[in-house]
Amino acid sequence: MSDQETTTTTTAGSGGLAGVTDGSIGGGPTTPTQLKKVKKQKVLLMGKSGSGKSSMRSIIFSNYLARDTRRLGATIDIDLSHVKFLGNLTLNLWDCGGQEAFMENYLSQQRAHVFSNVGVLIYIFDIESRDVERDLATYVNIILALVQYSREAQVFVLIHKMDLIPPTMREEVFVQRVALVRKKTAEAVAIFRKGSLSQSQQSQSSHLPQSHQQQSQPGATTSPTATLPQDLEIGMQLFATSIWDQSLYKAWASIIHDLVPNLAVIETQLASMGAAIDADEILLFERISFLVVSKWTSREGDNNPYGDRFERMSNILKSWKHTCSKFTGTPRNTEQFSEFEYKMGNHFSMFVTQFTANTYILVCMPPGEARFNSAKLNVAAVRPWFKFLDGPGSGTAVAGGGPVQSAYGTAGSNYQVTGS
Template identity: 25%
Template sequence: GKTCIYERVFEGKKPWELIHQTATKGISYKDYEIGTMANPMIWDLGGQQQYLDEYHGPLRKNIFRKASILLYIIDITDYDRFESARIEFEWSVNQILSYNHNAKLNVFLHKSDLIHDKSSLVSHIKKVFAKNISHEITYHLTSIFDESLFKAWSDIIRELSPKSTFINSILKQLKNQKGVKDALVIEKSSGLACGSTIDEDEEEIIVGMISLLIVTIDKVTRTMELEKFREIKLKTDSNSLLLTEVNQDLILVIILLPEASDNTLLEEIEESGEEVTQQLRKLWIE
């Protein structure tokens, strides 16, 4: 499932295009650009024993020497392999921390859509995998069939980029504007959130759905050879969305409260949004 995870997000493949994906043989690595937010090089390591022997041997230094994030994938439906997965995880953690003491440890609990009682299983996995590790581990429930991957990858990209702290600070100023519920910045091609003011317990669904919306709009615009959009307003019964282009890579999304339907207040929010857009553009140039 490792290859499916990044192809779903970075290459825009649909779930049904990934169902018959073959297992990774050996090592594959790809460079991706998240606008100018980050340029991650992803090393995809096959999990079969014959390849594990290579990672433990002569390739070990090349793999871990410059790594800043360990992203470990667990098939949470494969109970019989939990113990072997734990052993390999501990070895991988020791390797990356030996080269980079500040490395981030992330575990994707993948295929979560197939598990009904997630809470007890996740609690068990966390207890088992953290048993011999004092370093902080971040866990993500993921599936290629829902928004969870976009939320998980958004978190990781924000860990990679020093700009994320400044982006969140700018967005918090906008959230303080009357009539604004939340604000976020989305990278257009991948749909990943570079910054967000949304509460963590709500972020997965909201960020995921808005990400899918923006990716779809971007693809439709290019497919139909339309001029790129600069601003879109979407109204629902309870809220409205104001989408504004920051630059060729980014979209500023403002989630409005019902009271923002007042024209005067909406104009004030749009002016504040333009100020935030200018700040973000300057940040991107720096």
């Protein structure tokens, strides 16, 4: 490490931000904003047996290392778990076994039970599968069941185990598979519309007098389209993933992002804080998984050429947490550090610190010791405006941000900065 590059870590229990208390600068929240209540989302995790469903779930939510997943066995039927994300989102996660007998049962006897009230379907395709056509046929049947019972559900398709494809071929293979999946999804929607049309015609015919039924033979006109889902659209996103790199964090951060309650409030607060402390970028991480909940980037930060830097930071900080666990002997799911600082000479400075009970925050900014120390003080000062992240009743939000007092200025002067 060069003389200009320094890293500082404060482990949990060592005091954190000494001498700074919540609300000690700028006072407390004054203008409450109506916040959404606790949100529960049913999430289906599906795919053929051995595709990697349980492995990725264990890495993201149970802090497994990629190499640890080798000892996981096959999922039997449905592994149901409740994952608390922040303080106001609970994921009702259904990890569905991928053996053929289970799949047939989901699509027949348990069809309504499994596919009703679904918020998100995450379907995993194993890129090394040798029976692609059969995998796609199963996928079509699952999409049909989903649109039958949970038409508004979002669909995320993960093309998994991409590390098994040579790097020079990955993009081409992924693009081909995406085209194939989109084609099959369109076919599933067409099948559903055709079935709906047939049922609608039969229903109308059974309620018409005999004379009208005769007129509805070929050559007559009926208009059942009013009851058909002509505007049916599958909200689908596709990702190339592997448990051995940061691609897994990119996919799951996208899945979680739209499910987080009060996201607009969080983004507004981060923007106000970022502008006030003159930061380049701010990332808000969930405490256990280190998935990016929200982010803010300045105009200068938008010039950063590394488009995958957010998921890279998730991966790096998760690895750092594992390292802390190894040397402290504490469980992986507990707090391993309270603060992390990194100063890269004249290039940039950054720090990661515990923010609320359920989050960590990363602040990246231009170099300068006064600017850096001011940002740390101000982040501590605005914690009361983000206590709503810990759940209902734990705090209120402030519309448009609150007053932030800055200790950064020329000749050590103090001045007041108000978030926009």
